[in-house]
Amino acid sequence: MSEPSGDVLLEISDLSLVFRTSRGPIKALNGVSLNVRAGEIVGIVGESGCGKSVTMMAATRLLPKGSAHITAGGIRLFGNDPMKLSERELQHVRGKLVSTIFQEPMNALNPTRRIGEQIVEIIRRHQRLDAKAATSKAIGLLRDMLISEPERIMQAYPFELSGGMRQRVLIAMAFSCEPKLIIADEPTTALDVTVQALILSLIKHKAASTGTAVVFISHDMAVVSQLCDRLYVLYAGRVAEAGTTASVLAAPAHPYTRALIRCLPGLVAPKQPLEQILGTLPDLLDPPAGCLFKARCREADERCKAVPPLAAIGAARRAACWRRIEETQSA
Amino acid sequence: MAVDGIGAPRQAVSRFREGRLWYRVKGSPLTLVGAAIALVVLFVIIAAPLLAPYPPDKISLSARLAAPSLQHVFGTDEVGRDLFSRVLFGARASCGIAFAIVILSTVIGSIIGCLSGVVGGIVDTAIMRLMDVFLALPALILAMALSAALGPSLFNAMLAVAVVRVPAYVRLARGQTLSLRNRTYVKASRSFGASPAYLLRWHILPNALSPIIVQATLDLGGTILTAAALSFIGLGAQPPTSEWGSMVSSGRNYFLDQWWYITFPGLAILISAMGFNLLGDGLRDMLDPRLGGR
Numbered sequence: 001m002s003e004p005s006g007d008v009l010l011e012i013s014d015l016s017l018v019f020r021t022s023r024g025p026i027k028a029l030n031g032v033s034l035n036v037r038a039g040e041i042v043g044i045v046g047e048s049g050c051g052k053s054v055t056m057m058a059a060t061r062l063l064p065k066g067s068a069h070i071t072a073g074g075i076r077l078f079g080n081d082p083m084k085l086s087e088r089e090l091q092h093v094r095g096k097l098v099s100t101i102f103q104e105p106m107n108a109l110n111p112t113r114r115i116g117e118q119i120v121e122i123i124r125r126h127q128r129l130d131a132k133a134a135t136s137k138a139i140g141l142l143r144d145m146l147i148s149e150p151e152r153i154m155q156a157y158p159f160e161l162s163g164g165m166r167q168r169v170l171i172a173m174a175f176s177c178e179p180k181l182i183i184a185d186e187p188t189t190a191l192d193v194t195v196q197a198l199i200l201s202l203i204k205h206k207a208a209s210t211g212t213a214v215v216f217i218s219h220d221m222a223v224v225s226q227l228c229d230r231l232y233v234l235y236a237g238r239v240a241e242a243g244t245t246a247s248v249l250a251a252p253a254h255p256y257t258r259a260l261i262r263c264l265p266g267l268v269a270p271k272q273p274l275e276q277i278l279g280t281l282p283d284l285l286d287p288p289a290g291c292l293f294k295a296r297c298r299e300a301d302e303r304c305k306a307v308p309p310l311a312a313i314g315a316a317r318r319a320a321c322w323r324r325i326e327e328t329q330s331a
Numbered sequence: 332m333a334v335d336g337i338g339a340p341r342q343a344v345s346r347f348r349e350g351r352l353w354y355r356v357k358g359s360p361l362t363l364v365g366a367a368i369a370l371v372v373l374f375v376i377i378a379a380p381l382l383a384p385y386p387p388d389k390i391s392l393s394a395r396l397a398a399p400s401l402q403h404v405f406g407t408d409e410v411g412r413d414l415f416s417r418v419l420f421g422a423r424a425s426c427g428i429a430f431a432i433v434i435l436s437t438v439i440g441s442i443i444g445c446l447s448g449v450v451g452g453i454v455d456t457a458i459m460r461l462m463d464v465f466l467a468l469p470a471l472i473l474a475m476a477l478s479a480a481l482g483p484s485l486f487n488a489m490l491a492v493a494v495v496r497v498p499a500y501v502r503l504a505r506g507q508t509l510s511l512r513n514r515t516y517v518k519a520s521r522s523f524g525a526s527p528a529y530l531l532r533w534h535i536l537p538n539a540l541s542p543i544i545v546q547a548t549l550d551l552g553g554t555i556l557t558a559a560a561l562s563f564i565g566l567g568a569q570p571p572t573s574e575w576g577s578m579v580s581s582g583r584n585y586f587l588d589q590w591w592y593i594t595f596p597g598l599a600i601l602i603s604a605m606g607f608n609l610l611g612d613g614l615r616d617m618l619d620p621r622l623g624g625r
Binding site for chain 2: 060062087088090091092093094095096099100102103104107108109110111112113121122125126170173174177
């Protein structure tokens with residue numbers, strides 16, 4: 001299987017994770033494998049609750065202590081197992097090597113402190129710069145985010161800015177320590193469509209000019225298709241399909257991927273009624289046997305009573321669907 | 332580069348802030364009354380020696396229990412001390428001690444509460460159960476028992492009331508910490524590599540502060556009452572210190588014939604306690620995010 005070259009920054013192999021709750025363990029991730037190489041933009045797609053954010057939060061160990069337990073598999077983040085790092089080492093990794101852009105720009109900034117203080121503080125935590133140098137660096141970052149009058153924004157409090165402005169500030173913060181990897185967790189979900197496009201292009205260009213790898217988490221196929229080199233489709237804590245964006249969009253292999261694409265206006269066939277994916281995610285407290293998409297799949301048959309493996313179905317393509325696997329084998 | 336979201340000049344922003352504060356204060360005259368009383372009390376505490384016509388301890392046996400007059404605006408007590416001067420100096424003991432108590436219990440309570448919320452687990456449980464024990468006992472009884480055990484003095488009374496007040500702040504600060512800990516900006520800061528101490532100092536404490544300040548202001552009135560009550564039963568300020576509670580206590584023997592002796596210190600307690608309560612109420616209305624005050 002040929003994949004883009006470059007150092008592997010993040011490698012998640014066969015990761016299973018449960019949340020212990022009073023009602024029993026929720027099997028949030030079930031053998032997820034993915035990797036991210038230097039400089040590429042990787043999309044993780046799926047509907048709410050399918051494990052996108054959990055996967056990436058596990059990688060940076062941001063999940064709440066005590067409730068999440070890794071039951072199988074492992075994570076290598078820059079060659080280290082984040083579960084084995086000390087709190088101090090983790091603090092170095094976070095921000096310096098990998099940083100995160102969150103979904104809700106309205107809540108991701110401290111309301112009691114000025115924008116400038118918050119950016120400068122992050123810069124100075126990880127880089128040896130005096131206050132003046134850090135401030136001018138912060139202003140430069142804001143300017144890169146197409147924020148006019150960055151000097152004034154530095155003095156502003158978060159409530160004075162709009163959602164789009166705040167998200168740009170947060171992107172500037174994420175890039176401020178020149179990390180090798182940025183996790184963007186649905187950064188455009190809370191924003192309106194015109195701002196979305198701007199935010200996406202800002203992330204894309206800044207990442208390209210700094211050579212930063214980006215993991216872009218989204219439920220929106222359209223957004224991912226504009227931005228990502230490769231993508232992983234997650235369903236109910238499993239990877240349903242993986243491959244380059246172009247090949248997945250051109251010929252989606254997993255029925256779930258196809259259904260996601262069919263939900264989009266105009267992406268595949270113009271002037272056709274949009275479809276919805278009937279049903280809901282399976283209950284992860286008590287997941288059904290076999291393929292987890294079986295209940296919602298139109299093509300399900302006898303074979304789907306067994307769990308399909310994530311198998312190679314072509315050049316740089318993998319899918320977890322019996323139909324596709326057998327087609328590949330017989331071809 | 333014309334993609335900027337806001338175009339309002341800086342000046343407009345600051346004018347908006349001032350306007351909003353004034354608008355809110357104007358809408359609530361009682362808050363203004365409370366604030367005015369609080370300012371007067373503060374002024375009296377600072378300037379008592381300049382305002383008082385006589386030294387508070389100056390005995391004048393020729394003018395014992397004199398009725399209010401131009402010489403003695405509030406009258407005199409059983410050894411001829413000027414009650415007006417004593418009430419003014421009493422603000423130092425009564426309200427000064429209330430400030431000290433509230434500051435002490437707020438600082439101690441907030442620190443314990445934040446730590447309890449951040450550390451969690453067994454430490455948290457142990458601290459909170461201990462606080463429950465304190466809260467289970469009536470505050471005044473506990474304060475009486477503590478100050479009696481420590482020995483009657485103004486300082487010990489202060490310690491006793493402060494200890495009794497701590498659990499309320501612990502609970503408040505812990506609750507705030509627990510809710511703030513899961514805010515996105517705290518998570519975001521963690522994802523940028525912030526240490527727990529930094530999170531506490533810059534993200535949790537400043538944002539937990541406004542309900543704590545409101546609670547502290549509201550408590551000032553109650554604390555003035557509690558401190559006066561302790562002095563009234565002889566567990567607080569000792570004679571000849573001029574303190575409102577102990578003045579009321581010694582004045583009650585003369586209540587039927589010399590009404591002024593008990594009335595003026597009593598009024599001082601009433602008005603200052605009420606003033607701080609009104610101010611606290613108003614502040615809460617202004618700072619409470621659920622009322623749209625942020």
